[in-house]
Structures are given as structure tokens and as C-alpha cells.
Amino acid sequence: QKEVEQDPGPLSVPEGAIVSLNCTYSNSAFQYFMWYRQYSRKGPELLMYTYSSGNKEDGRFTAQVDKSSKYISLFIRDSQPSDSATYLCAMSGPGSARQLTFGSGTQLTVLP
Amino acid sequence: NAGVTQTPKFRVLKTGQSMTLLCAQDMNHEYMYWYRQDPGMGLRLIHYSVGEGTTAKGEVPDGYNVSRLKKQNFLLGLESAAPSQTSVYFCASSPPGQVLNEQFFGPGTRLTVL
Numbered sequence: 001q002k003e004v005e006q007d008p009g010p011l012s013v014p015e016g017a018i019v020s021l022n023c024t025y026s027n028s029a030f031q032y033f034m035w036y037r038q039y040s041r042k043g044p045e046l047l048m049y050t051y052s053s054g055n056k057e058d059g060r061f062t063a064q065v066d067k068s069s070k071y072i073s074l075f076i077r078d079s080q081p082s083d084s085a086t087y088l089c090a091m092s093g094p095g096s097a098r099q100l101t102f103g104s105g106t107q108l109t110v111l112p
Numbered sequence: 113n114a115g116v117t118q119t120p121k122f123r124v125l126k127t128g129q130s131m132t133l134l135c136a137q138d139m140n141h142e143y144m145y146w147y148r149q150d151p152g153m154g155l156r157l158i159h160y161s162v163g164e165g166t167t168a169k170g171e172v173p174d175g176y177n178v179s180r181l182k183k184q185n186f187l188l189g190l191e192s193a194a195p196s197q198t199s200v201y202f203c204a205s206s207p208p209g210q211v212l213n214e215q216f217f218g219p220g221t222r223l224t225v226l
């Protein structure tokens with residue numbers, strides 16, 4: 001079993017839809033939960049992160065962490081064609097030797 | 113400020129050939145990483161470095177070697193390329209002192225081994 005599992009997609013939605021992207025993990029030591037966005041043929045970029053449990057909102061994006069269930073989500077409201085990308089969850093914690101553990105990524109297409 | 117740059121952008125090799133991928137960063141970051149990205153596999157760590165002159169193995173180190181002779185550069189070598197090493201290779205760097213460990217990625221090198 002992988003340490004981080006991510007819904008593989010691909011996911012295709014109409015413009016304006018609410019998108020939910022999800023990851024589960026097994027390592028209870030993870031403390032930082034990140035979402036990277038990767039446009040086609042580009043490197044990943046950090047979109048947002050959450051420390052421990054709870055929600056964090058940034059414009060149309062909301063990151064949610066439920067440590068009791070070992071489940072994280074990224075919600076995109078009013079999705080736009082410019083949101084079309086691959087979204088990777090990533091996690092880190094003490095003792096991770098400065099490493100991130102990534103999910104496999106979900107490819108999202110927002111249709112105009 | 114160019115961030116993280118990678119050379120070359122594309123390369124086609126024949127089985128058994130060798131090559132070196134170069135990563136350079138101008139952000140004075142201590143930590144540098146090499147990943148490979150394959151469909152359905154996400155990013156897998158090959159090797160990483162926590163400072164000049166140091167290297168360590170990641171999740172999938174076999175068939176690769178690295179060197180960090182200068183703080184700003186991290187080289188990834190393939191001594192005898194195999195078709196299984198066909199992939200997109202990403203370099204990343206991160207500053208010290210962050211538990212978050214935000215990593216900044218380069219644009220990638222697309223490698224095909226025939």
C-alpha cells in the first residue's frame with residue numbers, strides 16, 4: 001500500500017462547477033499537507049498548504065484536512081478553464097528527512 | 113532571478129549511452145532534489161542533497177548517480193541508460209529552516225531511451 005493515495009482521475013467538469021480533489025494517507029506523523037498544481041509540460045508549483053487539521057481558504061480554493069480520518073481535500077469553487085491542470089497532494093512531517101511524499105496526481109479539465 | 117533551471121529540456125538516448133542532467137538554482141537554497149515523474153506514479157524521489165558536498169538516496173536511486181560540488185548545482189547522471197529510465201525528470205530546491213519544506217521545481221527534462 002502506498003503511503004499516500006490520490007484519486008487518479010482524469011476529471012472533467014463544466015466551467016463554474018465545484019471540484020473536489022482528495023487524498024488519503026497512512027502516516028500519522030504527517031503535519032503539513034500541501035497541494036501542488038502542475039500545468040501541462042511545466043514543473044509543479046505550490047498552490048496552498050495546511051498545518052495539522054482544519055480548513056484553509058484562499059480565494060476560490062479551500063484545503064481541508066481531517067487527521068482523524070487521514071483524509072485531505074482540495075475544493076475549487078466556480079472552476080475556470082485556467083484551473084485545468086494536474087493537482088498533486090504532498091505531505092511532510094518531523095523525521096521525514098526534508099522529503100515530501102506525493103500522491104500520484106489528479107488531472108483536471110474544466111470545459112468552457 | 114531565474115529560480116530553478118534544468119538542462120537539457122529534451123533528450124533521446126540509445127540503450128547503454130550515458131548522460132548528465134544539470135540543475136541550477138539561484139535562490140541560495142540548501143536542499144536540492146531529483147525526481148522522476150511517470151504516468152500514474154506521481155513524483156518519485158531519486159536522490160537528494162542537504163548541502164554542498166552531500167548526497168543521499170531517495171525512493172528509486174538504482175541506475176542513477178548524483179553530485180553536488182557547488183551549492184547552486186545538482187547533477188544527475190545515467191551511466192548506462194535503459195528504456196525503463198524513459199521519464200520526465202524534475203529538479204527541485206528548498207530553503208533550510210522550514211518544517212513545511214516548500215519545494216521549488218524546475219521545468220523538467222523529457223528523456224526517452226530507445
